[in-house]
Amino acid sequence: MTKNDNSSKVVLVTGASSGIGYEVALQLKAKNFIVYGAARRADKLKVLEDRGIKTVILDVTDEDSMNSCVDTIVKKEGKIDILINNAGYGSYGAVEDVEIDEARRQFEVNLFGLASLTQKVLPYMRDNHFGRIINTSSMGGKAHTKFGAWYHATKFAVEGFSDCLRIETKEFGVDVVLVEPGMIRTNWGMIAADNLKKTSSNGAYAKQAEKYAKNFRKSYTSKRLTGPARVAQEYVKACTARKPKTRYLVGTFSHSLIFFRRILTDRMYDRIIASAI
Secondary structure, eight states, rough: OOOGGGGOEEEEEEEESSSSHHHHHHHHHHOOEEEEEEEEEHHOOOOTTTOOOOEEOTTTOHHHHHHHHHHHHHHSSSSEEEEEEEOOOOOOOOOOSSOHHHHHHHIIIIIIHHHHHHHHHHHHHHTOOOOEEEEEOGGTTTSOOTTTHHHHHHHHHHHHHHHHHHHHGGTEEEEEEEEOOOOBBHHHHHHHHHHHHHHEEEESTHHHHHHHHHHHHHHTTTSBBOOOOHHHHHHHHHHHHHSSSSSEESSSHHHHHHHHHHHSSSHHHHHHHHHHH
């Protein structure tokens, strides 16, 4: 893909009302792509509209909402060239404490919503013999941390899903890319810490959970963390590269964590992670 043909490419960005998704939408708009930013609430989309970005309401846990989103864009533009599956969240808590309904919800948002929306855009990409699906994973899709079992499970699943999909769709001109952010300066860490405290601040894991949540908040307010605008640059690379990489690892501690995960034994890694936060 070259700079000259960006203006004909239609991009759908989910979870675009804040954080990484918001910055991705802005940067792609600046590159002359036709950008549709999607989020669940109409009031959250106004910030995008004020920046000249097209918007559409989307709840990735609702089939009717996803159908309406895709239909709206295709009716207006005739196609969707690039899908950026960015909607997702992290809900931390001890496995023993997390309600299975909450675990299912994380999978509904982080994996099944992503997969269902992908299914809905693939026919248009196949017809055009061109498409790019960019899935937001995490360094947490390759390495684990304490109290994050369900979140990590969803991201490990997104990794495997994306690798299989990439092979299946190659013959149709559709490429699949993973972006794997590390610790990023967004509300994600605060939400994860709040959920951890809410879920496991009483009972057997209370002492560990309180300490972990406190340190989580401290870590995710650090000025050392990578900003979402920097992470968005990797999505732009994935959209504009003639032959994108299969993975873009970016953000604070991402490369070092994955490096240590690769070279250490499971027990050694466990000990370091258990004492790190």
